[in-house]
Amino acid sequence: xxxxxxxxxxxxxxxxxxxxxxxxxxxxxxxxxxxxxxxxxxxxxxxxxxxxxxxxxxxxxxxxxxxxxxxxxxxxxxxxxxxxxxxxxxxxxxxxxxxxxxxxxxxxxxxxxxxxxxxxxxxxxxxxxxxxxxxxxxxxxxxxxxxxxxxxxxxxxxxxxxxxxxxxxxxxxxxxxxxx
Amino acid sequence: xxxxxxxxxxxxxxxxxxxxxxxxxxxxxxxxxxxxxxxxxxxxxxxxxxxxxxxxxxxxxxxxxxxxxxxxxxx
Numbered sequence: 273x274x275x276x277x278x279x280x281x282x283x284x285x286x287x288x289x290x291x292x293x294x295x296x297x298x299x300x301x302x303x304x305x306x307x308x309x310x311x312x313x314x315x316x317x318x319x320x321x322x323x324x325x326x327x328x329x330x331x332x333x334x335x336x337x338x339x340x341x342x343x344x345x346x347x348x349x350x351x352x353x354x355x356x357x358x359x360x361x362x363x364x365x366x367x368x369x370x371x372x373x374x375x376x377x378x379x380x381x382x383x384x385x386x387x388x389x390x391x392x393x394x395x396x397x398x399x400x401x402x403x404x405x406x407x408x409x410x411x412x413x414x415x416x417x418x419x420x421x422x423x424x425x426x427x428x429x430x431x432x433x434x435x436x437x438x439x440x441x442x443x444x445x446x447x448x449x450x451x452x
Numbered sequence: 453x454x455x456x457x458x459x460x461x462x463x464x465x466x467x468x469x470x471x472x473x474x475x476x477x478x479x480x481x482x483x484x485x486x487x488x489x490x491x492x493x494x495x496x497x498x499x500x501x502x503x504x505x506x507x508x509x510x511x512x513x514x515x516x517x518x519x520x521x522x523x524x525x526x527x
Contacts, residue, residue: 372506379515395508398508399508400505400506400507400508401508401511402505402511402512402513402514403511403512403513403514404513404514404515405513405514405515408515
């Protein structure tokens with residue numbers, strides 16, 4: 273097995289509300305990085321990170337599980353976490369060992385309860401965060417649904433990948449208070 | 453890349469292109485470069501954005517459809 277120096281290892285936790293398709297995103301990332309030769313699907317129970325029989329049957333991640341891929345000579349350890357509130361402790365454990373958090377948000381539903389909780393947890397741990405807006409191709413999914421109410425006036429903006437920031441420590445739940 | 457910038461009060465929002473200044477703020481060396489040339493190269497811009505992301509001053513947003521992922525390789 274290839275050995276990586278510490279600067280070339282990143283632990284990244286995929287966090288978000290239940291049903292935001294974190295596991296499917298992890299599967300797609302592994303496939304895109306050529307870590308697996310087949311795109312696993314949650315519906316078919318073929319994802320790398322949901323391997324437990326109970327997880328496959330319920331189509332929900334029940335415990336944090338790791339997977340890794342190499343991207344630009346760096347080993348990315350992905351930690352897929354549960355989005356169900358009952359298993360939130362596993363999510364917190366994953367964030368504690370992560371270098372960064374990928375906060376997955378469903379474009380249909382916007383920021384939900386666990387989205388807010390993981391954002392607060394990541395803020396408490398001072399973790400860098402990337403927000404992934406998922407399922408934008410769904411019929412009712414769209415950035416118009418999920419952007420901040422403060423930004424709603426600018427409906428003609430091109431919503432390609434963009435960045436946002438705040439001078440103070442930003443409250444994601446507030447800034448992503450999206451119309452439901 | 454588009455940047456949504458929140459004001460100090462957390463309420464005012466401005467929308468525009470990711471500016472060189474935004475990227476330069478996270479790194480002293482880049483800030484000096486920005487003051488000297490008043491612009492950054494694409495590579496420097498990305499280095500600055502990476503540093504700003506690590507410092508929790510910038511939060512990149514990626515959008516993903518069901519089948520294809522737009523995870524930017526630049527971050």
